[in-house]
Amino acid sequence: MRFTRSACTLIASAAVVLGAAAAGAQEHTLRIQTHHSAESTVGEAAAQFFDDVETMSGGRIVFEPFYSSSVVKSVETFDAVLNGILDADLTAGSYQTGKDTAFQFVGDPMGGYDTPWQLYAFVYVGGGLEEARELYASFGMHLVGFHIAASESLASTRPLAGVADLQGFKFRSPPGMETMIFAKLGASPIVMDFTEVFTALEAGLIEGADMANLDVNRSAGLHDVAKHATYPGFHSTPANHFAIRQDVWDAMSEDLQRIVEVGHQKxxxxxxxxxxxATEEAARQLEAEGVTLHDWSVEDRAAYRKAALASWDEFADSDAARELVQMHKDFIEVIGLAGAE
Structure with a gap:
């Protein structure tokens, strides 16, 4: 078979392109740490994400994951990325509130939303992602996006049917803004490590705990002791982040950046x-085991949200934090959530 000169040129050009593509394999190896275990729901989903990106990029991006914070402590992941020990952070923005309280309002705007989808709407429709990316960029990081497992539930040894039941309620709380919110509503939040919660519940030192979502709380055995829970959760909707050091992100071609963004959103x-x-299944199982689930009324949720928004104003002590607070408040009004006044 004889080829024309133009056909030969086309074949040669294609060979060059294919050769360049082959040479471009494994252009980027990203060392990434998450605080979740490989066997957890988030860990398994993350593994699929890594595989998706590697496949869609034709092997030009390869992940080297470190689960269960095996390189540095969870709260140190962000700095480990900045210092070049790691390349990417799959933990939580709320760990970085010591740098800027604005991270609280990208990591967990407590009391702002009733469902993860409402928070996603703020991120992708209400301008939240763009504002958060400016915050991350100021620290030398590129924020790819957020991911949310489920809203959290309070576990309790006594009924928590509404705001009135929070009076004198002694419970495990994370440090920071949550203690401010619940104190306003008459509760007695006690900051303690996750590892101490079960023993403290058994000993009666606390009456409940804010630990995680209903499925995780059940798996941890909290409801062997605590026979009450708020569900569906509403008081806290933590959004974990995926962030990459800015120079690593900038070194990627535009098509690879888009693959990472789309892969993370999936x-x-x-x-x-x-x-x-998972939380719905946990709810049915717990009810069958005699645990009472308390779905707060619109009025009680509004009362909680009012206390939360007041605490937002007190907690936000930077321009970035105050800007995010105002954006959340405006968006809450747009979507018509009770208590947004």
Missing amino acids: FAFRLTLTGSV
């Missing part, structure tokens, strides 16, 4: 769907 939304099913 991971995020699938994780939330999985979390929704």
Whole structure:
């Protein structure tokens, strides 16, 4: 078979392109740490995310994951990325409130939203992602996006049917803004490590705990002791982040950046769907085991949100934090959530 000169040129050009593509394999190896275990719901979803990106990029991006904070402590992941020990952070923005309280309002705007999808709407429709990216960029990081497993539930040894039941309620709380919110409503939040919660519940030192979502709380055995829970959760909807050091991100071609963004968004939304099913299954199992689930009324949720928004104003002590607070408040009004006044 004889080829024309133009056909030969085309074949040669194609060979060059294919050769360049082959040479471009494994252009980027990203060392990434997450605080979740490989066997957890988030860990398994993350592994699928890594595989998706590696496949869609034709092997030009390869992940080297470190689960269960095996390189540095969870709260140190962000700085480990900045210092070049790691390349990417799959933990939580709220760990970085010591740098800027604005991270609280990208990591967990407590009391702002009733469902993960409402928070996603703020991120992707209400301008939240763009504002958060400016915050991350100021610290030398590129924020790819957020992912949410499920809203959290309070576990309790006594009924928590509404705001009135929070009076004198002694419970495990994370440090920071949450203690401010619940103190306003008459509760007695006690800051303690996760590892101390079960023993403290058994000994009666606390009456409940804010630990995680209903499925995780059940798996941890909290409801062997605590026979009450708030569900569906509403008081806290933590959004974990995926952030990459800015120079690593800038070194990627535009097509690879888009692959990472789309792959992460699939991971995020699938994780939330999985979390929704898992918490519903946990709810049915717990009810069958005699645990009472308390779905707060619109009025009680509004009272909690009012206390939360007042605490937002007190907690926000930077321009970035105050800007995010105002954006959240404006968006809450747009979507018509009770207590947004």
